[in-house]
Amino acid sequence: MRPNYPSGKDLLSADAVSRFDLDDIIARAERHLHEEELEKAGLPLPEQPPAPRRRPKVIATLFDQRSTRTRLGFQTAAARLGHQSIDAYDTDRSRMGTDTGESIEDHIHTVELYSDVLIVRSHMEDMPYRVGRLSYLPVINAGNGADEHPTQALVDIFAIRQMRGAIENLSIALSSDSRARFAISFVKMLRLSPPKRFTLCCLPDTPLNPAMREAMTVLADLGTQVGLVHDIRHTLDHDVLSIQMQDMSKFAHASLGNEAVDKEKESEPFTLTARKVLDARSDTLILNPLPRFSELDTSCDSLPNAGYFRQVQLSVPMRMAILERMLLGIPWTGQVEDFRPSSGG
Amino acid sequence: MRPNYPSGKDLLSADAVSRFDLDDIIARAERHLHEEELEKAGLPLPEQPPAPRRRPKVIATLFDQRSTRTRLGFQTAAARLGHQSIDAYDTDRSRMGTDTGESIEDHIHTVELYSDVLIVRSHMEDMPYRVGRLSYLPVINAGNGADEHPTQALVDIFAIRQMRGAIENLSIALSSDSRARFAISFVKMLRLSPPKRFTLCCLPDTPLNPAMREAMTVLADLGTQVGLVHDIRHTLDHDVLSIQMQDMSKFAHASLGNEAVDKEKESEPFTLTARKVLDARSDTLILNPLPRFSELDTSCDSLPNAGYFRQVQLSVPMRMAILERMLLGIPWTGQVEDFRPSSGG
Amino acid sequence: MRPNYPSGKDLLSADAVSRFDLDDIIARAERHLHEEELEKAGLPLPEQPPAPRRRPKVIATLFDQRSTRTRLGFQTAAARLGHQSIDAYDTDRSRMGTDTGESIEDHIHTVELYSDVLIVRSHMEDMPYRVGRLSYLPVINAGNGADEHPTQALVDIFAIRQMRGAIENLSIALSSDSRARFAISFVKMLRLSPPKRFTLCCLPDTPLNPAMREAMTVLADLGTQVGLVHDIRHTLDHDVLSIQMQDMSKFAHASLGNEAVDKEKESEPFTLTARKVLDARSDTLILNPLPRFSELDTSCDSLPNAGYFRQVQLSVPMRMAILERMLLGIPWTGQVEDFRPSSGG
Structure with missing residues (x-):
């Protein structure tokens, strides 16, 4: 049932994460947590080296399941990083995947042109995998049916x-x-x-x-x-x-x-x-x-x-770390390790 | 019926505001209004002294009553200050306080970890007071039943x-x-x-x-x-x-x-x-x-x-002043004056 | 049926755009597209000359017709420019134009004081024209009945x-x-x-x-x-x-x-x-x-x-160009040309 894992760009399963990736993501989360603690203590944040100008990033959420926490958590993480979120699946306003709406393929191919990372939550297990294969953008699985989170x-x-x-x-x-x-x-x-x-x-x-x-x-x-x-x-x-x-x-x-x-x-x-x-x-x-x-x-x-x-509280710096890493285009390397044995056997 | 006022961190009642606070908040509002007027006239804004790096702030709205004006007004004020808003009560998506949803306590303890100030509008008079007691964050009462605004x-x-x-x-x-x-x-x-x-x-x-x-x-x-x-x-x-x-x-x-x-x-x-x-x-x-x-x-x-x-028009610089003051952690000192007589009596 | 065109501030019809305007808007869109391409290639963006401090802008959308693409497209364009959007017509929360809601006049006169540009989509053909006449802000017609887009x-x-x-x-x-x-x-x-x-x-x-x-x-x-x-x-x-x-x-x-x-x-x-x-x-x-x-x-x-x-993909830099031009207050000059013959005849 699990389709071939598309590539290292996506975080769809725990399989995607290697020990190397985990150490990196925790180091990033610790840095964001440290800044939060400095700020709460009224201390100055460490200055950053002058960076080239960047365009603000756009995070797109596509959730067909109810969620308060995960949605707000990613919105908050995006805001803390200085980015903005768009809600690309709105039950009241969009008709994606319904009889009178547009196809999921067309919708993804549109939303990917508006944003920099896609976050998918779905009651359909294969949805994040479909989105991962359809889009060149990094895709995060924020919960898919009874599969993974x-x-x-x-x-x-x-x-x-x-x-x-x-x-x-x-x-x-x-x-x-x-x-x-x-x-x-x-x-x-x-x-x-x-x-x-x-x-x-x-x-x-x-x-x-x-x-x-x-x-x-x-x-x-x-x-x-x-x-x-x-x-x-x-x-x-x-x-x-x-x-x-x-x-x-x-x-x-x-x-x-x-x-x-x-x-x-x-x-x-x-x-x-x-x-x-x-x-x-x-x-x-x-x-x-x-x-x-x-x-x-x-x-x-x-x-x-x-x-x-x-x-x-710790979920915010961790989600910041996940977004930051994926927006930088750093691949997840876990899948390679996991799939090598079975594909080589 | 009115519970003990939690602390100077919250703006729940006109009682919270002292003359000193009022002068401060009006001076802040006048400064924001002045910048708006300069900008509309095409004139440069006064330069600000170099400030340490800050993380963008997150404003959470929890409204269980319909509102166009107050919600948009605070969203606009947050945006003008360079911050972002999250809508932490969404009737369509969240189930806070319903039989199948999570308790208000758990919801507030989550949202406070995602944001820097909470804005509450409720048909229940005690709701902003409950939120103010539950949370360590500053809380703004944006209208509670037939109590205050x-x-x-x-x-x-x-x-x-x-x-x-x-x-x-x-x-x-x-x-x-x-x-x-x-x-x-x-x-x-x-x-x-x-x-x-x-x-x-x-x-x-x-x-x-x-x-x-x-x-x-x-x-x-x-x-x-x-x-x-x-x-x-x-x-x-x-x-x-x-x-x-x-x-x-x-x-x-x-x-x-x-x-x-x-x-x-x-x-x-x-x-x-x-x-x-x-x-x-x-x-x-x-x-x-x-x-x-x-x-x-x-x-x-x-x-x-x-x-x-x-x-x-004047509501925008005033709401900016309120958010700015509370995000800086400046306490409201009115309550102290008002409560001293009766507690001393 | 078409009312008198209010002024050069609005983009309500293709009539508003002159050849001069078109060249300007395309040059702006090409610049934004170029920056997108540099960024995707991992190359630094051209540095901009030091600019005076500016307040972040607020883009208000007033859509009484369903839209995924146009709404998200303008939200994305605003975000890429560093601005924020507010949704000033929310069927669930606002009651604009209904029997128990406030009048369109009052609503527009409020929203214009919260924002810097108004984007209107309506099933009523005259709505963007009404909004354009009512407001001193620049107004964009994002589709009005069977009239224009x-x-x-x-x-x-x-x-x-x-x-x-x-x-x-x-x-x-x-x-x-x-x-x-x-x-x-x-x-x-x-x-x-x-x-x-x-x-x-x-x-x-x-x-x-x-x-x-x-x-x-x-x-x-x-x-x-x-x-x-x-x-x-x-x-x-x-x-x-x-x-x-x-x-x-x-x-x-x-x-x-x-x-x-x-x-x-x-x-x-x-x-x-x-x-x-x-x-x-x-x-x-x-x-x-x-x-x-x-x-x-x-x-x-x-x-x-x-x-x-x-x-x-090209719609994003074009919408950025439209917003940028109108936020700078540059008038559309097409109407003048088109109307001169008939008003002079």
Whole structure:
């Protein structure tokens, strides 16, 4: 189902990112974070060497799924870099891909001539890949159906490194539906700095998503101690717990307009409360991609463990780093490594 | 009902503004207006001393009530200052505060990490106060239910000073529902430079809103000659008349989507026409927050008295001044004065 | 029906543009295109002489008709120039011109005080003219009912010159409903550099739109060999073919919200396919304003004749040139020439 990966210009999957790329993107994010901290402290920013005049850049978002956070996050990152965003998919105004609207091909070939990078979120898994093949511009996958969400994975990796240090020294748990797109991207991304231990907390009676199983096998082959648990309490001895709702599939497939999703209550074993954290005397760092549902009780917010709002804050310099790198035309080199074995075998 | 005022960082009520703050904000607005006038005359702007590099700022609007003017006004003010705006409440795309959406707390804690100032308009009176308490960012109340609308009051104060000079020398009339949020903020703000005379023109059979009665009592205590009339013709001997529709309550409480508000005709005593102005040989300056309804007949537009479009023009430098001051982190000092007596009593 | 043309400040019709204006606007567009090309090649942009400080400009769009391309095109052009856009007509949020909303007069008098140029698209033919008379700001007609679309005509003229050279040496065909607003603006604009030959391809049984007939008569008077054909194959010996759907009237009159337009199939004689181009051994440059409907088969996309995506690319520097010229306050001088004969007669 996954089409051939178009080229190093796009960030469509965690596969695109090599260790080299990750180090570069984190160094860029740290620089932007440092400037934010200087500014908040009222200190002057480091002067930059005189640069040649540049035309302001234009970031185009094409989202056919609802999003507050990811859309605003990229708009903010663009604004902080001095660029502007255009909303190239507006359900009220455009008719892209509908019977009376223009074809996706024509729309992409137009929007690419107006902008410098395309950010795609879609309920259709193949949409970012289609856009990546159609356009000569760099394309970012901001979530595609039940496939991947690589920029959120980069945010989490950055958050863990900022708050707990080198991932190689850590035990990391993930409570999630194994089909969730963020979860898949996150575990794939961990291959670049395999943790000592990785534990997936998921429903006992649901088969593991094949993509998740493969990503966990890759980790095991790299020396990570990989495990499965079915109760959130069994993750509270880890250094980090990234927690999501257990049944994301309805969300992942919902498109704009037909999204009457019930906020079902998580069953008790998958709900994190302050009580559970305190009972376990746990110092596990808690991450959550937000918006949260019932999986993460607000009683956790006042715990020192709560890392999820700091995580939101760190998402801005990380998204700035991603945009900056791609606007400079620096290719992602991960795909080359990953595909060489199978194409050579 | 009014919660404890959070801190000097926010502009939620006319109470927040001291005379010192008012002088500062008007000086800033005058500087921006001066630059606008230089530019329109084709003259060079005064050079600024070399400043350290700064990251562009992000202004977040959270409006759950319809607004054209206030939203565009702040967007324009941000753009003129070189900043960008993000629309952090989009009825079509976000689900904040709904059953299936995220909580207001989580939403604010996210948006504050993306931006530098929050502008809130809500049909819920406590919303800007909630946001002000939740966030470490400066928060602007751009209208909350039937409570206040302090930035519009600052616009009117600035307009009067630009067009008629020091308010202490003037007689000022206000034709309005005494429950209108702008009206309350305006009369409260007048305490900072009490006019010689203040007259409220309102329906004869409606009890005065307590907040309005208190604000008028404050003016009377400061030496202003305070009066009530029930016919617009009895305001035409004043230096200034700020006129609004008489029944604003339906508007003030309407939220996005359920706003089938009839544009009821004002009854004749509260409708201003050119005929009435000419018959009174009046040179009263006429202000109106716009959009107008039937209270202000378009026949007035060609009178030299009409000040309401100049008022719109002056709203831009005033909103620039407000944003500039708050982005610099300068606190509002009015609250301290106002609260000292009662907390000390 | 056409009101008196307000002044040289507005670009409402192809009539506004003189040959002098056209040369200026094309020189500006070529400069912006050159900078785009330098940037794509990684070369430094030419340094600009030190300029006095300027306030960022604000571009206001007032569109009551659906548009993806024109709206995004102007937003992009504004962003590339370092300016920002505000959307001053939002069907969801504003109530301009409705029973409960404010009058168009009040709305324009407000928006003009927030911005530096107004861009109007409307299903009402007189709307841009009304706005032009109401406002002291420069106004751009981005399509008004079945009247004109002069900026698209400028894009086409620029595209032809870039891809085929001086128009005076060319034969140009236009396949279009003679009532289409772009078509009328395009043929009017051709008077500024009359081609050797001009051919309209249209339905045989439909009377020629009077405005089109007049524009073609002007071309004939200037020495162009003017003709009519009723089959697209009879245009394939021309240097250029600009092709549109034959029945645009439903689109031209559709307003936001009531636009259930069927994408009717063009009848065979008006549909261009790669087969027809190859059979004719034609090297005709094919232009299309996009979005296309059935008139232009995607089989044409891989032909060397296909110029329509390059045309989209060229639309950005042309829109930048239009905004730049009007923000500088340079008047359009075409109207003077055109109106002098009749007003002097």
